[in-house]
Amino acid sequence: MPDISFVLNGKETSYAGSATERLLDVLHNSCCVAIGAVVGSCVVTLEGYRETERYAVMDKAFADVSAVQCGFCTPGMILAAEALLSKNPHPDETEIREGLSGNLCRCTGYNAIIRAVQKAAEEGNGLW
Numbered sequence: 001m002p003d004i005s006f007v008l009n010g011k012e013t014s015y016a017g018s019a020t021e022r023l024l025d026v027l028h029n030s031c032c033v034a035i036g037a038v039v040g041s042c043v044v045t046l047e048g049y050r051e052t053e054r055y056a057v058m059d060k061a062f063a064d065v066s067a068v069q070c071g072f073c074t075p076g077m078i079l080a081a082e083a084l085l086s087k088n089p090h091p092d093e094t095e096i097r098e099g100l101s102g103n104l105c106r107c108t109g110y111n112a113i114i115r116a117v118q119k120a121a122e123e124g125n126g127l128w
């Protein structure tokens with residue numbers, strides 16, 4: 001079985017396990033995508049994203065509007081928001097809800113999370 005090679009947070013990486021393993025199981029703070037699907041791709045985890053100016057804006061926005069309750073969903077919400085703003089720097093509420101729809105918040109703090117993404121979009125104007 002050939003190694004699975006990809007770039008993880010800017011560094012060349014390879015994995016010698018099964019291509020059907022989930023990134024969640026291999027990287028431990030990730031998603032349900034099979035690792036075989038990221039061959040040759042650049043994968044950015046929250047740890048890598050935290051090194052960016054965009055993260056600082058996003059993190060402050062989540063804190064400012066108290067969008068974190070237990071925090072279980074927060075890494076996924078932040079990375080989904082980053083993906084959304086990368087494609088659409090000025091989303092309306094419906095677009096934000098759609099952009100985050102793959103992530104569940106068991107604390108049901110969706111309204112605050114929506115406000116956090118709106119605030120990040122406003123305050124990070126020009127970063128995305």
Ligand code: FES
Pocket residue numbers: 067068069070071072073074104105106107108109
């Ligand atoms: S803040 Fe608890 S799951 Fe979202």
